[in-house]
């Protein structure tokens with residue numbers, strides 16, 4: 177055991193350690209530094225914390241008991257699902273006093289009801305496994321994000337994930353009918369009612385969804401599913417500008433808004449990184465373009481109507497110059513290849529060096545102005561910076577990501593992250609947007625909360641926090657800035 181590990185173990189009182197071992201069983205508690213290492217650093221490698229232990233309960237009861245023991249001994253708890261947070265939301269601080277509570281072993285799909293079209297699912301099931309289970313039952317879980325292979329349902333709900341299908345089905349919170357939560361005092365809050373209508377007091381589940389683990393730990397949920405699509409059409413379009421991409425969205429929306437399953441924007445710079453840095457991801461268009469759109473239409477109806485709709489819309493767009501080139505997927509494999517170009521954006525940017533992410537939203541009408549002004553501001557701030565915006569243009573959420581200049585020092589670039597974020601945020605604010613559309617606040621953006629959400633809004637948030645977690649043990653340092 178290294179000195180680091182014995183430090184960690186020492187910060188857990190012996191009786192707490194004993195109680196946790198009994199509650200979690202063998203394999204349910206990690207205290208060796210080497211075993212804990214994967215759980216104390218974030219996916220982006222921005223935050224490096226320490227923990228006194230990592231708890232891996234296999235049941236909701238063991239999870240609640242872990243929280244009860246932690247409350248008794250005043251041990252802070254950092255909930256963690258697939259550890260895919262973009263904002264350090266699941267990484268402990270450096271004190272080594274917090275316990276990381278990992279949900280991965282609570283991984284059962286408890287039930288799927290084909291009449292209610294619901295899925296009752298535990299927190300540790302990956303989003304991909306949940307989608308697959310719905311598909312096997314002939315249904316659709318209409319939530320899709322780039323990290324779905326690793327991201328787990330608990331984290332997805334705790335962060336109110338958005339992603340590619342928000343344009344049609346809303347964010348994660350819109351899909352949740354029921355929720356099961358382990359409260360900070362160890363009680364189980366059972367809100368597992370699969371009702372479309374239930375006006376009996378406050379909608380408590382919505383307080384926990386999007387709270388980033390600061391109020392309790394989501395152990396299970398009941399999700400509303402949709403009929404599986406029987407026809408899907410996807411096309412990749414080259415466009416001249418964000419304004420053209422937006423006009424194309426409006427053109428599809430005016431024809432058949434309910435058919436649009438995804439409408440994703442990719443700048444030429446960000447697509448260029450995917451094309452060069454991701455093997456097997458190759459642009460199927462003759463010439464590189466200033467920007468691209470991936471549009472997907474889906475319907476539970478069989479037949480050629482969707483294909484007709486896509487061809488008509490693209491035909492018009494090509495004719496009037498809105499789209500300069502386009503390719504339509506002719507098979508599932510081709511559709512997968514088009515989506516790979518989109519889904520590998522975050523990975524490609526990671527491979528290109530250090531990057532600063534601005535996960536912002538603005539009203540749809542303001543997107544072109546936002547991209548233009550923010551690009552100019554960042555280029556003036558850091559000459560040579562690679563401005564690589566992409567994302568969910570159909571719902572107003574742009575990932576305005578900046579990749580370090582080629583060959584520059586990554587650490588020096590990251591040292592300017594607040595300058596970059598503030599320059600972008602200033603423009604977002606003027607345009608009536610949000611500084612975090614779907615990634616949450618985590619620990620990366622708590623400093624922005626007083627200015628953006630100060631006054632009564634932050635005060636009410638703090639009161640809710642104190643009421644539910646009076647000892648301040650749940651995910652400290654996340655969402656709410658220190659007083």
Ligand code: MLT
Nearest residue numbers: 322521522533535567575
């Ligand atoms: C995505 O939509 O791919 C992510 O939210 C990515 C990111 O900001 O890198």
Ligand code: ZN
Nearest residue numbers: 339567575614
């Ligand atoms: Zn996204």
